[in-house]
Amino acid sequence: xxxxxxxxxxxxxxxxxxxxxxxxxxxxxxxxxxxxxxxxxxxxxxxxxxxxxxxxxxxxxxxxxxxxxxxxxxxxxxxxxxxxxxxxxxxxxxxxxxxxxxxxxxxxxxxxxxxxxxxxxxxxxxxxxxxxxxxxxxxxxxxxxxxxxxxxxxxxxxxxxxxxxxxxxxxxxxxxxxxxxxxxxxxxxxxxxxxxxxxxxxxxxxxxxxxxxxxxxxxxxxxxxxxxxxxxxxxxxxxxxxxxxxxxxxxxxxxxxxx
Amino acid sequence: xxxxxxxxxxxxxxxxxxxxxxxxxxxxxxxxxxxxxxxxxxxxxxxxxxxxxxxxxxxxxxxxxxxxxxxxxxxxxxxxxxxxxxxxxxxxxxxxxxxxxxxxxxxxxxxxxxxxxxxxxxxxxxxxxxxxxxxxxxxxxxxxxxxxxxxxxxxxxxxxxxxxxxxxxxxxxxxxxxxxxxxxxxxxxxxxxxxxxxxxxxxxxxxxxxxxxxxxxxxxxxxxxxxxxxxxxxxxxxxxxxxxxxxxxxxxxxxxxxxxxxxxxxxxxxxxxxxxxxxxxxxxxxxxxxxxxxxxxxxxxxxxxxx
Numbered sequence: 005x006x007x008x009x010x011x012x013x014x015x016x017x018x019x020x021x022x023x024x025x026x027x028x029x030x031x032x033x034x035x036x037x038x039x040x041x042x043x044x045x046x047x048x049x050x051x052x053x054x055x056x057x058x059x060x061x062x063x064x065x066x067x068x069x070x071x072x073x074x075x076x077x078x079x080x081x082x083x084x085x086x087x088x089x090x091x092x093x094x095x096x097x098x099x100x101x102x103x104x105x106x107x108x109x110x111x112x113x114x115x116x117x118x119x120x121x122x123x124x125x126x127x128x129x130x131x132x133x134x135x136x137x138x139x140x141x142x143x144x145x146x147x148x149x150x151x152x153x154x155x156x157x158x159x160x161x162x163x164x165x166x167x168x169x170x171x172x173x174x175x176x177x178x179x180x181x182x183x184x185x186x187x188x189x190x191x192x193x194x195x196x197x198x199x200x201x202x203x204x205x206x207x208x209x210x211x212x213x214x215x216x217x218x219x220x221x222x223x224x225x226x227x228x229x230x231x232x233x234x235x236x237x238x239x240x241x242x243x244x245x246x247x248x249x250x251x252x253x254x255x256x257x258x259x260x261x262x263x
Numbered sequence: 264x265x266x267x268x269x270x271x272x273x274x275x276x277x278x279x280x281x282x283x284x285x286x287x288x289x290x291x292x293x294x295x296x297x298x299x300x301x302x303x304x305x306x307x308x309x310x311x312x313x314x315x316x317x318x319x320x321x322x323x324x325x326x327x328x329x330x331x332x333x334x335x336x337x338x339x340x341x342x343x344x345x346x347x348x349x350x351x352x353x354x355x356x357x358x359x360x361x362x363x364x365x366x367x368x369x370x371x372x373x374x375x376x377x378x379x380x381x382x383x384x385x386x387x388x389x390x391x392x393x394x395x396x397x398x399x400x401x402x403x404x405x406x407x408x409x410x411x412x413x414x415x416x417x418x419x420x421x422x423x424x425x426x427x428x429x430x431x432x433x434x435x436x437x438x439x440x441x442x443x444x445x446x447x448x449x450x451x452x453x454x455x456x457x458x459x460x461x462x463x464x465x466x467x468x469x470x471x472x473x474x475x476x477x478x479x480x481x482x483x484x485x486x487x488x489x490x491x492x493x494x495x496x497x498x499x500x501x502x503x504x505x506x507x508x509x510x511x512x513x514x515x516x517x518x519x520x521x522x523x524x525x526x527x528x529x530x531x532x533x534x535x536x537x538x539x540x541x542x543x544x545x546x547x548x549x550x551x552x553x554x555x556x557x558x559x560x561x562x563x564x565x566x567x568x569x570x
Contacts, residue, residue: 085564
């Protein structure tokens with residue numbers, strides 16, 4: 005019995021590698037497709053393995069492949085505030101809304117992106133932290149998404165500080181000329197949801213193939229129970245927590261009662 | 264041992280949280296207060312968002328005031344009608360506090376409001392307490408008798424209508440200031456994540472002339488009910504109460520409070536008030552520095568609801 009996931013993967017691989025000029029195919033597989041967040045969750049690491057296949061009967065494998073793996077977490081609309089001094093105190097003064105920005109973003113490559121392909125291609129593919137589209141809004145008007153803009157820079161920096169945005173030029177390791185691995189580090193703060201993964205194969209600055217896959221991060225067991233009760237049954241959850249407080253207080257007064 | 268907090272969405276060390284609960288519980292038992300004004304800043308300092316900290320601490324305060332209230336109940340030093348009237352104001356205050364909290368959070372000014380309120384409130388209350396207790400200590404050293412408040416002294420508060428008699432506290436006072444005090448404490452508590460014991464006790468003593476015998480037990484009942492209802496309201500509107508975090512804080516808190524209460528009996532009242540005043544002032548100053556010193560990072564992120 006073949007599990008459906010690899011089948012879909014394979015199908016995607018075939019369609020993605022369709023352009024006739026490219027004879028290469030990229031096959032990837034994740035060490036885990038589902039990551040559980042339980043009460044002992046303290047970050048995790050998922051490994052993506054990939055193999056490069058070249059059509060039989062044509063030229064042998066080239067040795068100069070480059071790989072870029074992009075992992076995009078569930079999209080979130082986030083407000084970025086800038087503090088400014090007003091009457092001697094620092095308050096959130098200006099803000100920008102980043103619409104549908106990836107909550108997590110990892111760009112893993114085997115060498116620096118600029119060495120893999122030209123700036124134009126990187127921009128077109130939105131590859132790398134400098135090239136990812138982050139549409140902004142000021143109040144309700146759309147704002148330009150310029151690479152060097154201060155809010156964008158601050159947004160990227162804050163995400164980077166939390167380990168949620170990462171660009172690693174040594175994140176992909178070639179085991180043999182046609183086999184590679186990429187380790188995707190997931191910090192403890194990762195949001196739950198579906199993560200889209202895309203592996204891209206380059207040679208001589210040209211993209212030859214791209215293969216999508218997905219990863220799911222979900223809360224399980226007790227964590228799931230607490231989160232969903234808090235979200236869906238707020239009043240009951242609050243009553244239960246208050247009850248817990250009263251019982252804890254009562255219990256303490258019984259245990260420590262001085263006769 | 265690390266544990267992942269489901270609502271705060273980050274892992275914390277269990278022993279650190281228990282230890283914080285113990286330490287704050289010790290202080291709260293020693294001074295007969297809830298300790299929210301210490302716990303909320305500590306949680307924020309740990310990296311927990313101010314919103315989650317405020318919402319969660321309310322349940323922690325409910326637990327510690329519950330164990331306190333039970334022991335005062337056994338000693339029959341709770342003025343039930345007075346507590347009931349304070350509560351009527353308190354619950355209305357809590358509801359408006361939670362409403363303001365939700366509103367400020369949606370416009371991104373919650374953190375600054377929490378910060379400013381801490382500076383103002385703790386700065387003023389802390390200075391008054393330090394000033395008053397130093398004066399009392401100096402007087403005691405000079406051998407002058409401690410200035411006792413004449414029981415018959417009346418203020419404008421006693422001229423208000425709707426007067427009620429509270430038998431256990433032996434006071435005859437208008438319902439208006441009682442409701443107003445309850446409202447203020449509930450409101451401030453819900454916005455700032457404090458029980459307000461350190462505010463309520465002086466208000467009851469100086470404004471309503473409630474005798475010291477019934478003041479702490481009665482204030483604990485008010486704190487218990489307002490904080491329990493704040494927990495429910497925060498959970499219902501903002502979904503920010505972290506029950507796992509709350510449980511560890513409570514267990515540490517109620518244990519610490521028992522030892523604190525014993526330690527508190529060995530120190531004289533004026534010195535205790537001086538220590539508490541200094542502590543309150545220190546927390547206020549700390550918040551003041553955070554607001555006025557150039558921040559390390561000018562930018563901050565906040566996810567939009569349902570984004």
